[in-house]
Amino acid sequence: MGKENSSVLPVLQWLNRVVSEPHYLLHFLTFFSYFVIRCSATHILAPHLIHHLLQREIQTLLVFAVLALIKGVREETWEAFIADALFLAKICIFVLAFTMDRRLAIWYVLVFLVMHMLTQQPPFQGLGTSSKLTPLQLESLLTEGNTTRLWLVEFCASYSSGCIRSSQQFPELSITYSSKILSFGIVDLGLFPNAAEKFGISLSGCMGQLPTYILFDNATEVARFPELDFETTFFHPTVTKGLLSRHFDLDRSLLEYFNVK
Structure with missing residues (x-):
């Protein structure tokens, strides 16, 4: 139980920071916006494009899961893993948005650029004995x-x-x-x-x-x-x-x- 609690604690701490840190909150809202747009697009896009988009979403999700797993094994800290995961997620969102509509992909690029200029990932807060x-x-x-x-x-x-x-x-x-x-x-x-x-x-x-x-x-x-x-x-x-x-x-x-x- 002690090992399970120690492994779950960093995840809970990160989830708590999602709602308090602008960097994480803006990323979460941006990624969540894709699901909102995706649900709306179901009623607009042609059936064959919806089918193609679904295939691309499955492929992208599998690639993201594999790459995130590899990064999770290689990285030693949560800060490095989260930075890698967010970067991969941005690429995935761009690919899916480009499949749906090129104009939407351009908007996501602009949003990511603005987020990069306005916020940054917070560093580790502990000092140890330093x-x-x-x-x-x-x-x-x-x-x-x-x-x-x-x-x-x-x-x-x-x-x-x-x-x-x-x-x-x-x-x-x-x-x-x-x-x-x-x-x-x-x-x-x-x-x-x-x-x-x-x-x-x-x-x-x-x-x-x-x-x-x-x-x-x-x-x-x-x-x-x-x-x-x-x-x-x-x-x-x-x-x-x-x-x-x-x-x-x-x-x-x-x-x-x-x-x-």
Whole structure:
């Protein structure tokens, strides 16, 4: 029962956010509008077109189910899975609307563009054991001698889809690896864009540097992800807890802490 409750809880939390978050609510209303239009079209379209539309709906639903299942297995967080599912659903709605009427498909494209400009998917709300920091607070913590020796800092922006998709990874990583020698911090470059230049981070979405993770040792940068390299700038792998743990060798840091303890 405990495992069943733990698996159902994220679904219930997401359903609760559907009615409270504009991003989810607008998507739900847009997708629901197709069913309203579809019922109305039954009385207008020719029988052979209705039959063709029904076949296309069955095919589209099967393709969506298969792709959503594949994404559900591959993705590690609900934020990433929901983003993928909504994107697939938009494609499905466009295909079905195009089958029904090309003008309707164009209207859906316009609606999706307006939704993209007005709303964005909310990131994961938890912080784990990490702390939200301003650039001044970060600089103070790195230079003070009474704090932990190592700081792993996530530089993100609330408008970045990449940051939203990976927003759950860093808090969960902090729960596992926080210790007296390693602390975790988050700096929102959307609020403090001037800090991006100081730490050599591009705010351009096409550069693929959001989010950026930097490990500091006594105020000195010792490692970062993605690295300042042309190839990895454009083609770095998806952010996961395992990838960050290996890249920054966090298991060794945790082992050192237990040996000292």
